[in-house]
Amino acid sequence: QTEILPLSDPEAERRAEALLRAGDLVALPTETVYGLAADSGSGAAVAKIFEAKGRPRFNPLICHVDGLAMAKRIAVVDDLAFRLVEQFWPGPLTLVLPATAETPVHPLAMAGLPTVAVRMPRGVAARLAGRLDRPIVAPSANPSGRVTGTSAEAVARGLSGRIPLILDGGPSLVGVESTILRPLAGRLVMLRAGGISRDELSAAMGVTVEDPADGAPIAAPGGLASHYAPEGRVRLDADAIEPGEFVIAFGPDRPAGLENAAAIVNLSPGGDLREAAANLFAALSAFDSARVERIAVAPIPRSGLGEAINDRLKRAAAPR
Numbered sequence: 386q387t388e389i390l391p392l393s394d395p396e397a398e399r400r401a402e403a404l405l406r407a408g409d410l411v412a413l414p415t416e417t418v419y420g421l422a423a424d425s426g427s428g429a430a431v432a433k434i435f436e437a438k439g440r441p442r443f444n445p446l447i448c449h450v451d452g453l454a455m456a457k458r459i460a461v462v463d464d465l466a467f468r469l470v471e472q473f474w475p476g477p478l479t480l481v482l483p484a485t486a487e488t489p490v491h492p493l494a495m496a497g498l499p500t501v502a503v504r505m506p507r508g509v510a511a512r513l514a515g516r517l518d519r520p521i522v523a524p525s526a527n528p529s530g531r532v533t534g535t536s537a538e539a540v541a542r543g544l545s546g547r548i549p550l551i552l553d554g555g556p557s558l559v560g561v562e563s564t565i566l567r568p569l570a571g572r573l574v575m576l577r578a579g580g581i582s583r584d585e586l587s588a589a590m591g592v593t594v595e596d597p598a599d600g601a602p603i604a605a606p607g608g609l610a611s612h613y614a615p616e617g618r619v620r621l622d623a624d625a626i627e628p629g630e631f632v633i634a635f636g637p638d639r640p641a642g643l644e645n646a647a648a649i650v651n652l653s654p655g656g657d658l659r660e661a662a663a664n665l666f667a668a669l670s671a672f673d674s675a676r677v678e679r680i681a682v683a684p685i686p687r688s689g690l691g692e693a694i695n696d697r698l699k700r701a702a703a704p705r
């Protein structure tokens with residue numbers, strides 16, 4: 386039986402803390418997407434995450450900290466990383482850094498890698514890390530490979546019965562996962578596009594944000610081709626709608642044949658990419674829970690947050 390408690394409930398945070406201390410899982414909101422949280426120091430608790438999500442064990446988890454001091458207990462923060470922390474934490478930026486020798490993070494959470502992914506989220510996840518005085522590991526709160534949860538209801542649809550508690554903080558603000566960045570010898574490599582755009586990072590740091598070299602060993606192991614997948618088939622860059630398709634639209638332009646659509650969700654009628662990111666997974670999830678078979682997605686610009694949106698859509702449409 387899964388309980389859903391609103392964050393505004395004065396008992397909510399204490400209940401979550403008690404469950405985490407007991408080695409149990411709690412789904413909770415972050416500013417990006419909902420996370421499925423566990424105590425990073427407990428192998429048994431971390432194992433429950435992989436079980437509940439059906440997640441492959443080679444895919445490491447992100448450690449959520451309450452600030453720089455806690456980050457330094459698990460990771461080596463060099464000058465470049467420090468400047469990123471100063472500018473972008475708390476916020477949707479995850480850094481992949483060398484793990485410290487004395488890290489309290491269980492090796493299962495790191496999938497045996499010598500590096501660790503660290504981020505400081507806004508809100509309850511950071512507060513709970515503070516209460517435990519230890520990082521909290523939290524992948525997105527959805528069955529592995531499926532549409533990411535951006536509301537308590539969506540999380541419940543995917544994980545109900547498999548976890549004791551969901552904290553309900555309303556719809557996620559950002560709506561796509563954090564940007565994952567690997568600062569390395571003065572360079573910045575983006576392992577996953579996300580809630581902070583490439584341009585924003587480049588401008589703030591005065592360094593071009595690069596893509597991983599082909600075949601580089603440092604790509605995010607979770608970057609599998611098929612991911613974020615609804616049950617139905619997803620067709621991208623649809624300029625013309627085929628009769629009976631369920632349409633994800635963007636901006637004021639009407640794709641040809643829109644009158645034949647079975648239903649239309651516009652991610653942002655005004656053409657705002659931030660708004661579109663915030664609405665993306667809710668739209669996919671709505672079509673998914675209606676067991677829709679054919680989804681057509683109108684072209685979405687690739688600038689700014691459009692890079693993360695198109696990345697998620699490409700994976701949602703990938704053959705599986």
Ligand code: TXA
Nearest residue numbers: 417420445446500501502524525562563605606607608
């Ligand atoms: O916004 C987010 O990042 C959300 C919220 C809940 O914080 N979390 C999230 O976690 O998206 P997850 O598990 O769905 O994605 C984590 C990604 C995976 O692709 C994983 O492979 C990558 O981070 N990752 C973790 N540790 C890594 C490491 N040491 N090196 C490279 N990639 C790593």
Ligand code: MG
Nearest residue numbers: 524525526533
């Ligand atoms: Mg995920």
